[in-house]
Amino acid sequence: MKITSNNEDKRYMRYALNLAKRNLGNTGKNPSVGCVIVSKEKKIISAASTGLNGSPHAEKIAIEKSCADIEGATVYVTLEPCNHSGENPPCAELLVKEKISRVVISQKDDNPLVDGKGIKYLKDSDVIVDTGVLEEEANLINGGFLNRVKNGKPNINIKIASSADGKTALRDGKSKWITNDLSRNYGHRLRSTHDAILVGINTVLSDNPMLNCRLEGLQNRSPCRIILDTTLRIPEDSKIIKTAKEFNTIIFTNLNASRKKIKKLERLNVKVLRVSQLEDSYLNIDEILLEIGKAGFNNLLIEGGHTIITSFLSSEKVKLIYWFSSDKIIGGDGLSSIGNLNLQNIKEGPNLKLIEIINLNNNYLKTYEVLK
């Protein structure tokens, strides 16, 4: 088979995308980017991901660790190189200085600080620039960052673990163990790729979870834990509060919450943020998401419960649903995965696009993109 230039570009870009995925959820306010450098002789001479906490940038690491001369090389990068100085030097300048002859970019950076200026700088410096290679895949990685810098809010992903018939618990609320070990481990991996994870206070009260990533080797990639707790009911002896010195923890509560309890929680290293309450007695999700954006979180994983998931799905732009289905049937008297949506017509409801199915030892994980 003759490999066309196009397929070759895709092949290198796919590698760069895999590198970008590697530190997703762990690059702070920066996007997680992948970079691959291919020499004039068509050899991969370097490859890198954005560093943990966001520095250095992938391009800088790749250039520095290259195993051969990079003059005249082609650089594959999953997001437009920056051209502004922040905590890191501008990558576009670096690429020009190193005499890179071509830069292939998966996705343009809409971030107002970049917004085509990186590409313009490269072109003005006589570097060949090609864009849009595997852009759709890149957007699944960059989307959270781009959404935050443009709209001030993170991308919202939902995790559901249900029986084969879509139930998340028996009618008495029992849910141990619907899914198998491998699914639960994969759930921990999902946590490691998100900047923050959100649950409602009822989940804390009923399950007393830790909400960290407990996979060997990835413990330091646990997300920030966010609890929606309208009337600040969280027990001080809950696992969440007891581990708040080890894992970042934010609690959202209403404007009337006890100042004494807030002080107490703050002393235990919990950040407590007060937001307004809506007529339906729920906390104002819009304010919450803007606060989460302000904290610099690009990707948020909603883990439950039922009411929180339904509320986000009804009112907000949810990006992905990670849906684990098990090999059990619970029956109609079990708890449904999603709450009442009061649809008059099937077309009104959320519409999904199946991106991937992974078999997890007779359980399986479906990743859906929510189209509306």
Add this chain to the structure above:
Amino acid sequence: MKITSNNEDKRYMRYALNLAKRNLGNTGKNPSVGCVIVSKEKKIISAASTGLNGSPHAEKIAIEKSCADIEGATVYVTLEPCNHSGENPPCAELLVKEKISRVVISQKDDNPLVDGKGIKYLKDSDVIVDTGVLEEEANLINGGFLNRVKNGKPNINIKIASSADGKTALRDGKSKWITNDLSRNYGHRLRSTHDAILVGINTVLSDNPMLNCRLEGLQNRSPCRIILDTTLRIPEDSKIIKTAKEFNTIIFTNLNASRKKIKKLERLNVKVLRVSQLEDSYLNIDEILLEIGKAGFNNLLIEGGHTIITSFLSSEKVKLIYWFSSDKIIGGDGLSSIGNLNLQNIKEGPNLKLIEIINLNNNYLKTYEVLK
């Protein structure tokens, strides 16, 4: 890669299994068998499936249409060749007469009329016999036949079409169109591979379905339609009754059903069978299944509704669930796929093994084996 004899056997047997699938649901009381003949020179010289309505047997067709001398050949067959004369001559004798040197059999025929006698006859005539090649796959094809001849009942498969969250209709009962065109077409294909299809009277009253196979080229493979209609409420102007001269139709009703209406339906070519009614007011499923077995149906597809599916899943040995899931979410107020099972513990419920997932243009079909 060196192909071992074992892999070679599997390869030919897989071809034979695909041939067996071809007429599944359309071989009357006989099993649907596949047969492949491989010459001494390792060339496939013939291949056949059991004829429509069950005659001739696959082995006989394959021998007759062979394109080369079959003396010394190896015959691959998905079920033990028969050694008794019924409507068809005994295949084991035929294979010996044709001087076949080796017969590879996927599954032994437990049918009391065969039960190893075919294998014994071949071995006594100095034919090499190997059995058990891809037996598990063969059992998915032969299982209905073997179950019927041993226990007098067909294999029971269930078809479900639901939203991504496992709902089969909105709360007002609306279910058009949860799944897409391709899923619905595949549903028709499923009908063509079953001898009979069963629904409850409520499905007839609410949807007025035809329950035939409407795929181009497969219309003559429509299954017998079976309706459970306790008090014989079926309207004479329903599509089922109006097409009963074209497609076989059986109605099960209770012992008190109006004799006048029965006579009327019989004149319209409907077979009406009366069975006892249980205390819970449902018809006696055990009697129904024995009648279906007596009619010679090997594989029965249950298409609904909700109550019938739940009742079969709770009380009977269901073999497979064909579960179509769509790209829509309906929410907790929709109708659940399965009715109440009143489980105290998740382990009590049906346990599934995922056999296959097929992507149907963003819907998907999961085929589950029900393990208990």
